[in-house]
Amino acid sequence: MFTRWRLLWDLMKGNRMRYACAVVATAFSALLSLIPTLVIRTTVDSIIGDKPMDVPGWVEDAVLLLGGRDNLAHNLWVCGVALLAISLVNGALLYVRGKWTSQASESMAKNLRDLLYDHLQNLPYDEHVKAETGDWVQRCTSDVETIRRFLAVQLVEIGRTGFLLVMALTIMFSLNVKMTFISMAVVPIIFAFSYVFFSKVKEAFRLADEAEGKLTTVLQENLTGIRVVKAFGRQAYEVEKFDSKNREYRDLSYRLTRLMASYWAISDFLIMFQMGVVLVIGVYWASRGTMTLGTLLTFMSYEGMLLWPVRQMGRILTDMGRAQISLTRIKELLDKPREDMNEDGLTPDLNADIEFKNVYFEYEKGRPVLQDISFKVKKGQTVAILGPTGSGKSSLVHLLLRLYDYQRGSITIGGVELKKINKKWLRQHIGIVLQEPFLFSRTIKENIALGRSDVNETEILEAMRVAALNDVIQQFEEGYDTLVGERGVTLSGGQKQRVAIARALVRNSSILIFDDSLSAVDTETDAAIRKALKERRKGITTFIISHRITTLAEADLILVLDQGRLVQSGTHEELIRQPGLYQRIWALQSKLEEELANEYNSLEYPAQERGVM
Numbered sequence: 028m029f030t031r032w033r034l035l036w037d038l039m040k041g042n043r044m045r046y047a048c049a050v051v052a053t054a055f056s057a058l059l060s061l062i063p064t065l066v067i068r069t070t071v072d073s074i075i076g077d078k079p080m081d082v083p084g085w086v087e088d089a090v091l092l093l094g095g096r097d098n099l100a101h102n103l104w105v106c107g108v109a110l111l112a113i114s115l116v117n118g119a120l121l122y123v124r125g126k127w128t129s130q131a132s133e134s135m136a137k138n139l140r141d142l143l144y145d146h147l148q149n150l151p152y153d154e155h156v157k158a159e160t161g162d163w164v165q166r167c168t169s170d171v172e173t174i175r176r177f178l179a180v181q182l183v184e185i186g187r188t189g190f191l192l193v194m195a196l197t198i199m200f201s202l203n204v205k206m207t208f209i210s211m212a213v214v215p216i217i218f219a220f221s222y223v224f225f226s227k228v229k230e231a232f233r234l235a236d237e238a239e240g241k242l243t244t245v246l247q248e249n250l251t252g253i254r255v256v257k258a259f260g261r262q263a264y265e266v267e268k269f270d271s272k273n274r275e276y277r278d279l280s281y282r283l284t285r286l287m288a289s290y291w292a293i294s295d296f297l298i299m300f301q302m303g304v305v306l307v308i309g310v311y312w313a314s315r316g317t318m319t320l321g322t323l324l325t326f327m328s329y330e331g332m333l334l335w336p337v338r339q340m341g342r343i344l345t346d347m348g349r350a351q352i353s354l355t356r357i358k359e360l361l362d363k364p365r366e367d368m369n370e371d372g373l374t375p376d377l378n379a380d381i382e383f384k385n386v387y388f389e390y391e392k393g394r395p396v397l398q399d400i401s402f403k404v405k406k407g408q409t410v411a412i413l414g415p416t417g418s419g420k421s422s423l424v425h426l427l428l429r430l431y432d433y434q435r436g437s438i439t440i441g442g443v444e445l446k447k448i449n450k451k452w453l454r455q456h457i458g459i460v461l462q463e464p465f466l467f468s469r470t471i472k473e474n475i476a477l478g479r480s481d482v483n484e485t486e487i488l489e490a491m492r493v494a495a496l497n498d499v500i501q502q503f504e505e506g507y508d509t510l511v512g513e514r515g516v517t518l519s520g521g522q523k524q525r526v527a528i529a530r531a532l533v534r535n536s537s538i539l540i541f542d543d544s545l546s547a548v549d550t551e552t553d554a555a556i557r558k559a560l561k562e563r564r565k566g567i568t569t570f571i572i573s574h575r576i577t578t579l580a581e582a583d584l585i586l587v588l589d590q591g592r593l594v595q596s597g598t599h600e601e602l603i604r605q606p607g608l609y610q611r612i613w614a615l616q617s618k619l620e621e622e623l624a625n626e627y628n629s630l631e632y633p634a635q636e637r638g639v640m
C-alpha cells in the first residue's frame with residue numbers, strides 16, 4: 028500500500044512544490060469565495076440598514092477610509108467594485124490552481140507512461156509472449172489517466188471542500204450557533220447517502236465498463252479478422268454476436284442512468300428541504316428581530332455553497348478507490364523483473380564454432396521441450412533443422428539468442444558458455460528472421476533499417492537484392508519509401524518475409540537464423556534467395572529451419588528433431604541413406620514434385636502457352 032503511494036510521490040518529483048502551491052491557492056480561493064457574502068451582509072445590515080457593524084477592525088478602518096457608512100450608502104457602487112475585485116483575485120487564484128495542478132498531474136502522467144514504456148521494453152521475451160496486450164495497453168493508458176484525474180481533479184476537490192467547510196463553519200458559528208446547527212443538520216445525511224449510494228453503484232459502473240470493454244474487444248477482433256469472417260461467410264453470426272454485446276452494454280448503461288437519476292432527485296430534494304427549513308426559520312427570526320436580514324442571506328448563500336460539493340464528495344471518495352486499483356495494476360506491471368542483460372558479461376568473437384552439449388530445456392516445469400541435444404557446428408557452416416510441428420525447432424534457435432534459458436547442459440560459442448556472454452552483445456551479433464515476421468507501420472526502408480541504426484543506402488539496396496525484394500518494390504510507385512501496415516499497403520506473407528530477411532541481413536551478424544522464413548515464398552524465389560544468400564553469407568554461421576528438402580539439402584549439417592530429441596543428424600547424402608524421418612520426408616517430397624511436374628506437362632493446352640516451343 029505504502030509503496031504504491033510512494034511511487035506516485037516519486038513520479039511527482041520536480042512538481043511537488045507546484046502541487047503544494049496549487050493546494051495553498053485552493054485554500055485561499057475557498058476563503059475568498061466566502062467573502063462576497065460577508066460584503067453583501069455588511070452592505071444590507073449596516074450600510075443600507077442601520078445595524079451596528081460587527082466586522083473585524085481592519086474592515087471598519089477600510090470603511091472609514093472610503094468616507095464612512097453614510098458616504099458608502101450614497102455610493103453603493105463601491106461595494107459592487109469590492110465584490111468585483113474579490114472575484115478577480117479569486118479568478119486569478121483559480122487560474123493558477125488549475126494551471127499548477129494540471130502541469131503537475133500531466134507531468135506525473137508523462138513520467139509514468141515513460142516509465143511503463145521503458146519497463147515494458149526491458150521485460151523478458153517470455154513476458155511478452157504470455158502478455159495480454161490489451162490489458163497492458165489499458166494499464167498504460169486508462170489506468171494512468173485515472174491516476175492523473177485523481178491528482179488533477181479529485182484530490183483538489185476534496186481539499187477545496189474541506190477548506191470550505193472549515194472556514195464557512197467558523198464564520199457561521201461566529202454569526203449564529205443555533206442557525207449553524209440547523210443549517211448543517213442535513214450535511215451528514217447527504218454525505219452518508221452519497222457515500223453509500225456510490226459505493227453500491229460502483230458495481231454497476233464496473234459492469235458497464237466491462238460491458239463496454241467486451242463490446243470493444245468484439246469490434247476490434249472482428250475488424251482484425253474481417254478477412255476470415257468474410258471468407259467463411261460468418262457476417263450474420265458476427266453481427267448477432269455484436270448485437271448481443273451491444274444490447275448488454277445498452278441495458279447496463281440504462282440501469283446506471285436510472286440509478287443516477289434517482290440519486291440526483293433524492294439529493295436535490297434533501298438540499299432543497301434543508302434550504303427551505305433555513306429560509307422559514309430565518310425569516311421568522313428576522314421578522315422577530317433575533318436575526319438580521321444580512322445574516323439570513325449569509326446562511327442561505329453558504330448553505331448553497333456547501334451542500335453541492337458535499338453531495339459530490341461521496342462520488343469522489345468512491346472514485347478514489349479506482350485510483351487505488353489503477354495504481355495497484357500499474358505497480359504490478361512495474362514489479363515484474365526486468366530482463367537481466369548480463370551487461371558485465373563477456374563479449375567474445377561470435378564468428379566461431381558452436382557446440383550444444385546435452386541441452387535440456389522446458390518452458391513449464393516437468394514438461395521437457397528439448398532433451399539431450401548435442402551437436403557441433405563449425406564456424407561459417409550452414410545448419411538445417413527439420414522436424415514435425417512442435418518438435419522444438421524454434422525453441423532450439425531461441426536458446427541461442429537467450430530469449431529463454433536452458434536448464435541443463437551447455438551451449439558454447441568459441442568455447443565460451445552462452446550464459447557468460449553479454450546478452451546485448453549476443454543479440455547484436457545474431458540476426459534472426461522470425462517465423463511470423465512483424466512489420467511496423469513505417470516505410471519498407473525504415474523496416475529494413477530497424478536491423479541496424481547506422482545502415483547506409485547501399486547496404487539496404489544490397490540486402491534487398493539478396494532478399495529478392497527488388498521485384499516487390501518495383502510494383503509500388505514510391506519504391507521502398509512505400510508505407511506498409513495499417514496506414515499503408517498490405518504486403519503478402521512472402522513479401523513480408525522478404526522484408527524481414529533484408530532486415531536481418533543489414534545487421535552484418537556473425538550468426539544468421541531463419542526460422543521457417545521462406546515458407547511463404549514460391550519455390551523459385553526461395554531458390555533465388557538461397558543462391559544470393561549463399562554468396563553473401565560466406566563465413567557466417569547460418570541456421571535454417573525449413574520443411575523443404577531442397578532448402579535443407581545444401582546444408583553442411585542437418586538436424587532432425589522429433590518430440591524434442593535429436594533423432595538424426597548428418598548431411599543430405601548421409602540422411603537419405605538412413606531409414607528415418609528425413610528419408611521418409613525426402614521420398615514424399617520428391618514423389619510430390621515428380622507428380623506435379625507430370626501433371627503440368629500433361630496439361631492439354633498448346634505447347635507455346637506452357638512456354639514449350
Ligand SMILES: Nc1ncnc2c1ncn2[C@@H]1O[C@H](COP(=O)(O)OP(=O)(O)OP(=O)(O)O)[C@@H](O)[C@H]1O
Pocket residue numbers: 156390391396414415416417418419420421422423462
Ligand atoms: N512460450 C511458450 N511457453 C510454453 N510452451 C511453449 C512456448 N513456446 C512453445 N511452446 C511449446 O513448446 C513446444 C515446441 O515448440 P516450438 O515452437 O519450438 O516447435 P517447432 O518445432 O518450432 O514448431 P513449428 O514447426 O510448428 O513452428 C510445443 O509443444 C509448444 O507448444
